[in-house]
Amino acid sequence: MSQNITLEELWKAYDFNPNEAQRRAILHSDGPLYLPAGPGSGKTRVLLWRTLNLIVFHGVKPEEIFLSTFTEKAARQLREGIASLLGDVQTRTGRAFDLGRMYVGTVHSLCQKLIRDRRFYPPDRVVNLPALLDELNQHFFIQNNWTDLLTASGFTGTIQEQQQSVNQVLGDTTVSQYKAISNATKFFNRCSEENLKPALVLQSRDNLDANLRAMLQMYHAYLQLLNTKKVIDFSSLQGRALQILQESAAASRAFRHVIIDEYQDTNPIQERIFFELAKHHQNICVVGDDDQAMYRFRGATVENFVTFPETVQREWHRDTMKVPLDTNYRSHHHIVQLYNTYMGDTAFWSDQTGRSWRVGKQINPHNPHEALHRSVAVTTHGDAASVGRELAATANRLIATGKVNDPNEIAVLFPSLKNDRTKEIRRAFEEAGLKVYAPRAGRFLEVEEARDMLGVLMHLIGKPEASSELLRGDFAEYMKWCDEVYDRGAELIRQDPQLTQYMQKRQTLIHQRVLDRAKLLQSLAANGISTDDIYNPDNALGVAIKQALVNSGASSDAMRTLSGTRFDRQMRARVEQGRALLVIQLVARATTFDFGLLDVFYQLLGFRHFKKMLDEAQSGGDEGPICNLAMVSQYLSRFLESQQTALLSARDLTPGADSALTSIGRRFWMRYVYVLYRNSESEYEDEEMMFPRGRIPFLTVHQSKGLEFPVVMLANPNKQNKLQHMEVIMRLLVDRLREPEDKSPKFDSQRLFYVALSRAKHLCVIGCYQGRGLQMHGSIKTLLSRAPGLLNEVMQLDLTTMPKPGKPDAPLPKRYSYTADYIRYQTCPRQYMLFHKYEFAPSRTPYQMFGSLVHRSIDEIHNRLIAMRQIGE
């Protein structure tokens, strides 16, 4: 215990005056704690101070705390917040704390940390981690093994028929291969998250239909494949972590405190992980709000949260301390009243057995006597255009009267950004002279910089031609994109004489090498040499091969790579090692260029159109374009990862028999870019968002999670109440306590709109619809009829009493590395900007890789020696 300072003194220094519930939550330090936390109830502060209390006043070491958050951003905020509070304690008391080994992060990042934590392995075991596949790489992994997986599944019929069956299982009627692969991916991930053991399910449930059995068999094969190829995806990563926890006695003792934020959005396997982690000390604290659960479509089970005390009782036979955080510091009290009314129907939340599926809490406004400005409004009932006009007019009034600091403080929220109603509302805003910012409303490949860059590249590697087969639904839209991008590329090349010259020169070089290749192949054939012959410089065939190549008439550039003493040495070494090259490989070697796709990308950046984007960023200007270019480089780099070498060869660039599309072009456009194009259809991302000044953000409700805005407009309160196909399937495959099938989707819609309403601080506006096909969600209609006293017509709204906007929060302290930032910046600021700040993907192995390899290997030696000494003692 520190002698020199108390928690109360620290609170005072930080101007923090916790309410009774917050105080109890912060001071609690023993046993399971259950914190249902309403919107704007200051739960982040509670987590921060609670962690501090444990470290400073209860002697818990930072590395004994496991703190999981929903996003990396939240983790960073917590970590930095704790670091700075501890820094302050250190200054005041001289006691130092080392946060370096604390577990703070998303569940996924903590699982990654767990599976490489040496403490949890026997010391004589080499910890050799599988490589992590991200979402896109997982798709390609499955695509590359697709026929094997189909075979393992036992589906019958042609490939098309099998794909159709895969799609059918998930309620999709197409035969599309892309869809089948992404449906299978979703199914696999969901199975992993449900902690489903395919072999067991297949054995124990013989009443399953054949298609579902086949899917399970496929999942089984998929897991084996991950194992043999030493890779792992994000979902099965969690299973791996759980397995380590179950096998290691050290792991369940390592964490004296397990703290989980946003518990309502965790999934079944995560629940297992948390209980396993806390098994020994039983200090588990879960924070969350079932009313704000929105991630069922991604496998989250709000049931984890609602039934938490029951689970604790079942697992550990003990009670849980429940402390609801129900004081709202965010919204005007009318808004609070609005959402209390919205959620208040107890009968609705109960099932037939009388069990309530809502934790249930009445939110109390922090300041119930705040000035009585009108904080809830509705538009006139009408169609999207008229609702849009009223919302836009209101936004303009708010801006003109200075009720917001910037248009970016008005959030317009939608259940989905991709529908016609959203488009109409956007049009209304733009017609009213307002600028809109809608992140992820479209695909990355529609972004200008991506189109420009890929458009120019298309002129080098060829353009996919629309054959009738490609004009089927799956491809048609994409082919149109390709056409447009190609034309754009032509325009850019035409506009810049330097670029025209560059392209001509590149094409001449390519053409020459393609010709060389043809000559080499011809000469070999003429001499009766097969391309599959093995080249050994020391036998007669080898001499003949060499002869045929030398006399082929290919350019000296090509021949250079097949001569010299080094070449002979290498070829002999290969023969000795049993890795001798085939003739076709010799040809490839002779006709390999000294550039690859990424080199061309970086060269193109030198031309006017692209260069000015870099120049702008380099002197502190607009960063939008450079961020997008960096992303293009990363996508190109990923493509190259699958290509064995970073360099292009004549074979890659030989045009097809009937079109200009080269073989690299076919792989690039028809497989890779196509999947990118389709994959980026997803609307839900947790990535960090920026709200550019001067623009009104149009967001999905999911994107608004955890945020607050002075003004919120719920522009389209409509959503279908339908149980997703995946839910239906999981209910068949896994037994667990779940919300009733008929009500669950209704609960989910209601939670979604609750999140939207509760983002608002000073003003909340609801768009009202009327007319054919212009539905509103039933729950919203009910709300409007139940709370007539709160509602004001937005066009008549008196804004004069609305409070002035406050100041935006100060940004967090940033982490800078001595070597990666300080030293690298001084070497070259521009190189630092591109490859470190914006993370452009380098064309070749970055020079740091060599150092990392040496360094990490030596660290590994040290680690093992330390571990051995520890057993020795």
Add this chain to the structure above:
Amino acid sequence: MSDHQSPADTLTIGDVLQYFEDTYEALQAESGYGLGPDALDDARRQVTLYWHKLREKVANRVTETEVPLTLMNQITPNEVKYSIHGVVDVVEEHDQITLYDIKSHNVDYIHEERERYAPQLEVYAHIWSTLRGKTVQRTCIIATDPPAKVKQIQNIAQMTTEQLKVFSEWNPVVEIDFQQNRMQETIAHFGEIIDLIESRQFAPPTVARLQQMWQDRGVQMICTKCDARFSCDAYRSFATSQQGGNTARLMEIYFDAGIDQSEREDLLERASENRDDAF
């Protein structure tokens, strides 16, 4: 996860080689990049030589490895709040604390440039003592790139007398004197650099500076392998000035791949492998 077991209580050179291969495999998977056979041999040699040379002197004594260091609550002249991070290896024996920083550079180079590295170790020592409340006595850099003569030793197990002499004379540990009083200066400068980063000042070095570096042969390292050189005003002026200011050279820059002979060989070697069309 491989279940590679090592006998008894010590590591063998076989273990060391195994760690090296495992690390390489993991790095390759993480980054998507690979090293050519020559570079890989080089790295492997550095690790095994480290083992042979410093097993007793350092490796066996390291008490903590990869220690994350954080200096919290820093503030720049422009009032940006930040923290400084670093990683070190630590040997703690009889209250004598030594920090080691491993760099895959040549010993002679580190000796020449020790002044450049001193501030880093000073800051690390400062952070370590602040966090642990113990003073650091020594700071060292381990330069793992051996001199040419050591590289030529083919078989460490059977060295000739001559080779034995070379090997025992080689000292990869460079002690760096540190002066705590200079540390404040470094941190202040750190803050100024952060301000430049935060205000997004990213202009490349001047042409004059690049020419200077060229004379020091440093530019070899930073520009010729820099992907951003085609779009870099500084490099473009520098490269054309090398050609007497000939602007036609600008177009040539694009066709100069910047790949040297050995890298080219590496890439060709890899290109020669069978490619299965992954996509």
